[in-house]
Amino acid sequence: MKIGLTLYGSLDEQSGGFRYDRKLVEELRRAGDAVEVIELPWRGAAGGAWRAYPRGLLDGVSPRFRDRLRVDVDVMLQDELAHPSLWRHNRALSCPIVGIVHHLRASEPRRLSPLYRAVERRYLDTLDGVVCNSTATREAVTDLGVDPDATVVAPPAGDRFEGPNSLGDSAGGGDGGTLADRIADRAAERSLRVAFVGNLAPRKGLDTLVEGVAAADAEIDLTAVGRSVDESHVRDVRRLVDRRGLTERVRFAGRLSDGELAATLRESHVLAVPSRYEGFGIVYVEGMAFGLPAVASRAGGAEDVVTDGETGLLVDPDDPESVADALDALASDPDRLAEMSRAARRRYERHPDWKETTARVRRLLAAVADGDSPDVAQSPVPEVPT
Structure with missing residues (x-):
């Protein structure tokens, strides 16, 4: 498959969500897929949510920003963190779109939660499938209207310290x-x-x-x-x-x-x-x-x-x-x-390793890219038997 991945910032960022995206790209490429990464201007915590979030929403009305998203892929992955900049543009993309949700902003106790909930609901409505990192995350996205059959729970592996440091x-x-x-x-x-x-x-x-x-x-x-x-x-x-x-x-x-x-x-x-x-x-x-x-x-x-x-x-x-x-x-x-x-x-x-987690994500991507029902996994990744 030809897969795009859209995210804020760089895959080199060190937080857990960026590590998830980075490992997913590595495993998809190892499986033979071509992955094109589209790195968007970071709209993070600098300056506080009152400044960062509106800046992201402004990106969502920029034609030049939309042009960066038009790449030749079979399916587009998007890190949901970038949803302020993407929710208005997604309707104009010709490829199917799958979101990666590490957690919803609306799930956090914030003053702007009503705004986040409204925008995230609209963003999720533009997706053909959703990758969730936990059952709690899947419950949160289905609470905002996503069909459970269009989701897969694919938790991150915890093997950061495998090798001499472990x-x-x-x-x-x-x-x-x-x-x-x-x-x-x-x-x-x-x-x-x-x-x-x-x-x-x-x-x-x-x-x-x-x-x-x-x-x-x-x-x-x-x-x-x-x-x-x-x-x-x-x-x-x-x-x-x-x-x-x-x-x-x-x-x-x-x-x-x-x-x-x-x-x-x-x-x-x-x-x-x-x-x-x-x-x-x-x-x-x-x-x-x-x-x-x-x-x-x-x-x-x-x-x-x-x-x-x-x-x-x-x-x-x-x-x-x-x-x-x-x-x-x-x-x-x-x-x-x-x-x-x-x-x-x-x-x-x-705990599942990255290969197992990526296999579940890849099945969802293949189903969405082929236009099939993305009903590929309605339960968390099972633990490996002892």
């Missing part, structure tokens, strides 16, 4: 001991080391996590990894750390290389990202590669991978007390922490 590579022995040994040794340590990994922005819930650390009875050390995308929010969180007397307990590591992040995760006990909303939360799977149970939000798609009480603990968004209870439960019971760590690693090993 904790799993020490399973055969060596200086680090077996995976079981490392999990047992970590669980027996007095202080609970917690890693937060994500962009430093309000949606990710770092402020909620800091309040939870402050409210917990256990001795907790928190490392926050991620780039700042909202300086005002970061200043607020730093002031919160100071007010709660946590300056010796909370470290802001900034953006790390994969090797540095792997080292941080390898030495942590728990991954905690109590987001206000996650379409899927690929970071939870990536943490499980290191045997880290997740403290994750119930808002969104985390429940596709985090089983409450088994591979992690689910908390409500904006609820520091539930975060504190979760951290105390893990810190106070080393045996339970070790068992949940082992269960997290097993869950990671069962």
Whole structure:
């Protein structure tokens, strides 16, 4: 097939959604498809949503912008993040269109949610099929009128650290001991080391996590990894750390290389990202590669991978007390922490890889390109049997 992929910015961006798009392109090309990438001017968070979103909508009435979308392909993939610039132009395209939805803006608690919901509903109405990264995302798009038969759930793989950086590579022995040994040794340590990994922005819930650390009875050390995308929010969180007397307990590591992040995760006990909303939360799977149970939000798609009480603990968004209870439960019971760590690693090993995920996307693309009914997959990708 000749496939187009339209997105804001560049495939080289490092967030989970861009990694998904990048891996999808790699696997489609490996399968023999020709993929043409159309990179549009980034309408991201710079300047805030009040500026970025209207700028995207203005692109939607530009004839010159529309001309960039007219490429010779059998089917066009579009990252739904770019929907403000695309929803008016899609009707003029001659090829069928499939959207990739990591999560809808309308699903987030934002002041502009009514506007996002109205525009996203119109955008989704221009599509012939939708790729969703989780069952929660599919429920969100079908709530806006998409036919469930025109969707496929294709979750991202969590293999970012496969190879020498992965904790799993020490399973055969060596200086680090077996995976079981490392999990047992970590669980027996007095202080609970917690890693937060994500962009430093309000949606990710770092402020909620800091309040939870402050409210917990256990001795907790928190490392926050991620780039700042909202300086005002970061200043607020730093002031919160100071007010709660946590300056010796909370470290802001900034953006790390994969090797540095792997080292941080390898030495942590728990991954905690109590987001206000996650379409899927690929970071939870990536943490499980290191045997880290997740403290994750119930808002969104985390429940596709985090089983409450088994591979992690689910908390409500904006609820520091539930975060504190979760951290105390893990810190106070080393045996339970070790068992949940082992269960997290097993869950990671069962998770679909990029080849399986891309195969499901490709079946949808082929059906849409051929003009057939896109009723190819109405259920999530099954876990690989153990």
